[in-house]
Amino acid sequence: MAALLAGALTGCSLGGEQEPERDPAASDPLPAASPAPSVEAPRVPSAPELPGRVLGLDFADEEHGFALLAECRQTLPRGAGRDCAFGVAVLDGDGAWRLREAPMGDGDLDEFGFLVEAASPGHARLSAQGDPYDLGDDAVWVTRDAGRSWTSGEARPEGTVAAIPDGARLSLTTDGLVALMPETAAYRLLREQPRLTDLGEPRPLGDGRHWVAGRDPETGDPALAVSRASGRGWRTLAPLPTAPPFRNLVRHRDVWLAAGPDGLYALENGLSDEPDGGTSSLYGDSLLGIHVSEDDGRSWRRVWRHLDGDSRPGALLGTPMTATDGSLRVYGYDAIYVSRDGGYTFAVERPGPPPEEPLLTRAGYLLTDLTNPGHYRLSADGFTWHTVVLGGG
Template sequence: MNWVYGQRAVVAALSAAALLVVGCSSAEGVRDGGKGPSGSAGASAAPRGESPPRIPSMTGLPGWAYSLGFASDGSGFALIARCPNEDEERERGTGCVHKGAVLDHGAKTWRVIDVPVPDTKDDWGVTSDLMLIGPGRALITEGLASVDDRTWFTKDGGRTWRESTTKVTGTAAAVPAGSRLVGHCDRWDKEPDGNEICGRSRLATVLPTTGEYRALASQPPLAGYVQPAGETGRLFFASGESRESGRPALAVSADRGRTWTVSEPPKANPKGWGFDVVSSRAGLFALERGQLPAEETVKNGLLAIYASKDEGRTWQRVWAFRSGIEPRSVLGAVAADDGSLTVYGESGAWTSATGGRTFRPGEGSTGPAGSAHETPLGWLWSDSYGNGTYRISKDGVRWHTFQLTD
């Protein structure tokens, strides 16, 4: 569930207590030796670099855009929210009003659409989220229920919507093309302090034909809280605990979830929150998230970084948290085709040219550095104060900047 208050976003993801925040500006269409998002250095000689997708900007939207996603053909979706300030909220008695924006395949401009998401209650902010599951296909989750949350699915670019829920019905042999691997909590338990914790979880996928949830027929052989840990080309990752040792573990599938291989990153923290796996031509990186000591004053702690040269079958720890040494937090990471790894954190962007072993600050990057993740179209970076600045890249080196603003 995401909560966003006011007209500019402060987004919290419960699974990692993630706080997405703002980044610095960069030039459009970055070339070799240029600056990427938040001043992270580009390649000096990036081999076989790809030009970034040319996503059009749009201003005058009826609110600020969030939950942006792209399909492999260049089409995209975004949710739009217009949230009142405190005085407006008291007068109107409701919270945020929702619209959507669609970029059709080959289109030169975005199309504003109606979405079936109800207005939120006053003082609730934004709770809904959008997931792309193929060209012209998207699933909106309302974000108000821990179990069997309400959803709306479109397969015609937002022209019509079908209401359903996140309830898992039946199984799928594999993750369908264009769809995603998702985590599903079947039971929530209350802890002594009153907080809820997932008592039983499994992996699922969403059918791109109907938007319905299906459990993966072959679950990874993991214990504990099992959750997706990244998709890198043909590889799907999940994190949990080893059934043998009880230690943190990663499972990898090279056949869209039909079979899984488990490995244990060495010296992983048993109290960690899980892993995020990113890939480049140089190999894989797994970033271990977790709570740092209170004196570090970060919400999205980075515990360790692991590298793999054999598609996730084995891992080597290349970096570990040390007090006061950056990067101490992670809001996203980009593994670029020039071999660099950039970690976007709460105090800046930090780039490694040594396989994740050492980092240097991105030039001009002080303070929160935004967030980044991989989409079927490429790496997507966003500021997260709702200012509407996005950057997209095929190779993590050359970036195109676009704006989606009200």
């Protein structure tokens, strides 16, 4: 399967900056798109006959995954929740989804209180919790036989591990970054942690590396760390060339990383204060700048900056995608935008609020339909897509 490329972000508007100039000594921007053969999309099967609505979905790879569903039979009195039956659908390499009993039985539905994580083929972890990062004493169940049976698991990490196993999921807890062990579906704390504070959710890059955003412990500025050695060590990337007035006006800044065919993209977003005391975005966070590195994050060149007036993209939704045709695609709250010149300029590819939200998974890019629960599309290259329907919504 082609390399998978990652990154994500949300956005808004900030004035007082000039448009970035192209560096005449810099390398040429990414090539424009041209028709070319694409990698076949993962052929994950549909299962519209599954009962209920999908609450959570995770893939271990293209042929193995777990989906948590809830079928609500009636509405209880206001404030009492919904009486629902839960089930777990398992894709176990035989080309079909199998419905298994969920370990928690029937009960009220709180779709934000469950987290399903695929550890490896046939192995998964299911957590019932209000906050996925505050594990506390919340209930945890694990399966090692594709959902045929479940046993109680430990909420907190069970020991440490030197490296992330091949293909394993990397997660974030209050203890730090943890690897979800393929054989046991238990968390183990990585012995080497990034030298950053306020860590965000760890994510993969297409070449097998992992990255995480946080803050520089000395300056407090947003920072990125990347591990090439499966978590055995982390390298903090060079600071981004953020220019005034961003540093003084932005109350919250965040950075996300994406990998393109010719280098890395760093996408910087934040919540800014205008001189009149207001905020510059209806949606809160703004896309402030896009930076490109051609030396693996040792230096950066800013190629896009938020301008005065009507600057687009503005507020963004989900994971920006770098496709095999060299394009950078971002989903905004008002349109889908695409850049074919390495992030310098963007054009509207599809006007109006996007119907889907993008995410990178171990099975490829995943588009989740925002109005039709259980409707998805998968792609290995961000270019060719396969539709999957799970459950009756």
